[in-house]
Amino acid sequence: MERSTVVRCAEGHVFSTASLPMQQADRLGPGRLIRCPRCARLRNVVPVEYQKH
Numbered sequence: 001m002e003r004s005t006v007v008r009c010a011e012g013h014v015f016s017t018a019s020l021p022m023q024q025a026d027r028l029g030p031g032r033l034i035r036c037p038r039c040a041r042l043r044n045v046v047p048v049e050y051q052k053h
Helices: none
Strands: 005-009 014-017 032-035 042-047
Touching: none
Parallel strands: none
Antiparallel strands: 005 014, 005 042, 032 042
16 A cells, blocks of 8 residues: 655645655655646655644
8 A cells, every 4th residue: 555645845836646755865854856746847845744733
């Protein structure tokens, strides 16, 4: 079962991705390059943290 991750691109678009490349590589920081479906460009993305209200 694949787990999706909710991410935010550098333009502020929020979307989910099936995988976050190099998710375990902490030494590179939290950001990864993924093609954003909203702006159709390769963007730096960071995971969105869930907040309870």
